[in-house]
Each structure stands twice: as structure tokens, then as C-alpha cells.
Amino acid sequence: MSHRTGGGDPAHTLRLLWRQPDAGARRGPRQGRSLDDIVASAIALADAEGLDAVTMRALGQAVGAAPMTLYTYVPGKAELLDLMLDAIYAELPRPDRSGESWRSRVAALARDNRELFAAHPWAAEVATGRPPLGPGLMAKYEHELRAFDDTGLDDVTRDAALTFVLDFVRAAARSAAEARSARQDSAWTDEQWWAANAPLLAQVLDERRYPTAVRVGAAAGAAQNAAYDPDQAYEFGLARVLDALTVLIDGRADAGRP
Amino acid sequence: MSHRTGGGDPAHTLRLLWRQPDAGARRGPRQGRSLDDIVASAIALADAEGLDAVTMRALGQAVGAAPMTLYTYVPGKAELLDLMLDAIYAELPRPDRSGESWRSRVAALARDNRELFAAHPWAAEVATGRPPLGPGLMAKYEHELRAFDDTGLDDVTRDAALTFVLDFVRAAARSAAEARSARQDSAWTDEQWWAANAPLLAQVLDERRYPTAVRVGAAAGAAQNAAYDPDQAYEFGLARVLDALTVLIDGRADAGRP
DNA sequence: CCTTACTTCGTACAGTGTACAACGTACTGC
DNA sequence: GCAGTACGTTGTACACTGTACGAAGTAAGG
Secondary structure (H helix, E strand, C coil): CCCECCCCCHHHHHHHHCCCCCCCCCCCCCCCCCHHHHHHHHHHHHHHHCHHHCCHHHHHHHHCCCHHHHHHCCCCHHHHHHHHHHHHHHHCCCCCCCCCCHHHHHHHHHHHHHHHHHHCHHHHCCECCCCCCCHHHHHHHHHHHHCCCCCCCCHHHHHHHHHHHHHHHHHHHHHHHHHHHHHHHCCCCHHHHHHHHHHHHHHHCCCCCCHHHHHHHHHHHHHHCCCCCHHHHHHHHHHHHHHHHHHHHHCCCCCCCC | CCCECCCCCHHHHHHHHCCCCCCCCCCCCCCCCCHHHHHHHHHHHHHHHCHHHCCHHHHHHHHCCCHHHHHHCCCCHHHHHHHHHHHHHHHCCCCCCCCCCHHHHHHHHHHHHHHHHHHCHHHHCCECCCCCCCHHHHHHHHHHHHHHCCCCCCHHHHHHHHHHHHHHHHHHHHHHHHHHHHHHHCCCCHHHHHHHHHHHHHHHCCCCCCHHHHHHHHHHHHHHCCCCCHHHHHHHHHHHHHHHHHHHHHCCCCCCCC
16 A cells, blocks of 8 residues: 555544644543644654554554554544644744845755655655645745745746745655665665676667667766765756746846856 | 565566576476566556556456466566566657757657656656666667757766656656545545535634735636646646756757747 | 476465444533 | 443454465476
């Protein structure tokens, strides 16, 4: 199974996200834990051991309860993922950057999101078909839209530009997470992997058939000391994203450069 | 479990990808099917019912064999995913575009990849920590690198630029796939979902607290007839990507435009 | 022919999310 | 104070996953 959000009654999920208790007096025993405890434990578990380690059984053990107890706090696992995401969104820094240039603000926005994914790599893996419209995401959205103040973009374009930046950072984080988990899970280091592949690869990669691929692949591999360096891909991509926005906003490519 | 590639002996996987039979005479009964049959059935299954439907049991039934029989063709499911990916890469069109501008070639490259993900939406979900270095991927890489001929980019930058474009298309395909599966799996249409969320959202979305978010969100929602339109996001993003490459390659923003 | 390597497949196991029912608890209405 | 009831907690159970293991049958080598 893949990790997906949503699924249940949207109104119920939304009440949970905004921590709006059900109306009516509560009979029966009081809950021994809080929703925040559950969510915080789940995030800690995911940070430490990855999203696959967040099972209802493991989470139950982490909070000292039977697995099924969790279902009195949360309708199901999909909603738990929504809550986890919204919680880490709420943690993002949101300093006032109104004195800076838009370019500096957007670069900071990208950096903050990158650091979010560095702290919580699992977040890039979660498939959010419908986003968790909680306080964390709203605060994030509000703050990040402000990065485009004074750019002259209309509202629709502003939203599209933000989505473009965020999707880029998320894709980079996902690639980085995949590269890392390939290293960790597979019991083969990058070097061993290449060494194991090299003999047959040399035999099968005809330079007449793949001249450009062989040459460029070798150059790129040498430049990165690996088949793929997520950090370099991010730096390169971010520069391109900022260039693209400069064209969109200032109508030329060299604004803000020496 | 998420869907991941790789894992086993890289050399063995590589032999499978390039269809290099093990050396030595084969004793015992001959295999009743071919590796290509297995892979083709798996792709058909994934196309029709999604990646989650590709289980060893279902695939066994599709090829008319017991589930465990598959393990004589493929070491495990991770390797099967590698083979599926390489197979669809091999299907991509690779016409000679040497007469066109680089911008037209890169746009075509993006379109071809977008259509690949449209035909095989599951491909965007697969986590390829280490890429399947088979004939399909090599042919794809060779052809796509050629899109940057005559751009003056050095080899390392050429690889980075291609990665940038491909990552963008993949991210867009992933978002589109997530949005679609949210629609299909959740039993709530987009309209029902918004209708269910609207009352509480109206109550909780204070316009003083989230002025920009509320305004921009409403404008974007109206412009897209939905919370999120993957097609519009793709078109917007592709234009930005091409602008960014124009800056990189031609040093200005307006090359190739009227 | 016997041996050996190989394909096929039934069974089994550890793991997943969660439905269901039993049990105890604390509040509501009297 | 007491019955009724809604709710928290939990053990068990189910369908499902990938795949390890071993038995049975088949074709080739010596």
C-alpha cells in the first residue's frame, strides 16, 4: 500500500485539523492521551524510522496504548497522515521579509521548504490528493504567497508561481529521499552497486549506439562523484526556477544580478 | 509498503534488463512463458487497475500461473518494477529532430514524457532510488540528450538541464495522478468534498488572519473550476521551464519569441 | 539408468489496516 | 442514589501483501 491522505468524511477530518471538539457532553471515561500526543508521536516515529515504520501497532506502542485505541482519536491512518503534514507545516518559520526583494523572499521560501523536507523526509513521500486544509497549511500558504508581494503578478498567476516553486522543492526532496533510501535499504553501497554493474555495462553499452549517453553520463558521474547528486540537482534547479520567475516578473533575465 | 525498485543483486537485475540469459545448459522443463510476457502482463495490469493491483497473485492469475512461479522469471517484485519501467521507456518515440530548434526539441521531449505518464500513470509513483540501466532507459537518455545539441552547454550542464526538465514533468504527472486517485478512491467527488468542507472552512478561515490566502485561493479556485487543475499547472510550469533554459542557453529571455 | 538441475506450485509466515464485540467507566435523567 | 447509556479501551479476527520453503515432476548429462 502507498501512503495516501484523505479518504474519510472531509468535515470530520477538517474538525480534527482545526481541533474543533465534537459538540455535546462526553460520557464515559476520558481519553488518556491527546490528539497532539498521537500526532507528535507519529511524527517522531516517521522522522526516526521512516514512514513505513508508522504502523498502527508501532504507534500504539509508542503512546502506550493498544493499536485499536488510536481509532478513538483518529478515524484512520489516512487522516493521521493529514494531521502529521499539517503539524509540520505549522512549524515552518514565518519571519517578516517585507523589506527584502521578491527574489530573496522566494529563495528563502524554497530554503525553508527544503529544510522542512530535510527534517521530515517522509513528508515528500505522502501523496496528498487533496491537501489537508488545516491551520498549518493555511499559515504556510498565507506566508508563502506574501513572498510575491510587489511583483505585480495577478492572483491566479501568483498561486501558479508558488505552486511551481513548491513542486520543484518537493520533487527535489523526493529524489533525495529515494536516493538515500536506496543507499540504506539495499545493503549495496553506491560503489558496490557500480562495481557490480560495471562489467556487464561495459559490455553492453556500445559507444556507437549510445555515443552521447556514454560521454555525458561519464562526465556527469565524474562531476558528482556518483550517478546522481541530489544537492547539485537542487542548486541547479533552484537557479533555473529563479531565472524563470525573473523572466515572468521582471520581463528579463538579469534583474537583481551584478 | 511503497513501490520501490532495485534491492537484489545488481548484476542479475542488469542481465534481466538486457535479456542476457544465464550461461550454461538448461536442464529441467522449459519455462512455459517468457520474461516479456510477464512484464507485458504486469504493465497491462498496472495500466488498467493501478500499481496497487499489481500483486504477485494477480499477476500470476493474469499469466495463468501460480504466484510462486513468477519467481523463476524475476527475483522479486522490485526487479519486476525495474523491468516494467525500462519496457515503457523503450516505447517512447525517438524521431530525428535535428532540424528543429532546441526549444522545439525540448518541448517535444517534455510532451513525449507527459504522454508516457498519461498512458502509464503508475510510472510516476515508482520510486527509482537507482535507475534501471536497461536498454529502454539508455535509448531514452541518448535521445533526450540530443535535444540539447547545438546549445553550447557542456556535458555536465546538459545532463543537469535534462534532469531538470524530466523532474518537472515527473512531478507534474505525480500531482495529476494523485489528484485523479483522490477523485476515484475517495467516493467523494470534488464538489461533494468542497461542499462538506465549506461550512467549517467559512467559520475558521478568518480573513483578517489569512487575507492573502483567502483572496488568492478563491481566485485560483475560480480560475481552475477546482482547487487544483493539473493541466494548467503543467502548462504554466512548462512555459517557466523553457524560459529558464532560454536564459541558461541564450543568455536572454526572449529568444525564439516574436 | 541414475543423478542433477530446473520449473511449478501448495502451504505457511510475518506483517499490514481495521471491523467487531466484550468490558468497564463516567456522565445524564430520574 | 440509581438505572441507562454513550463512550474509551482492548483482544481477536479477517483479508491482504511479498516471499521462504519443500514436495513433485521433468528434462538433460554422465
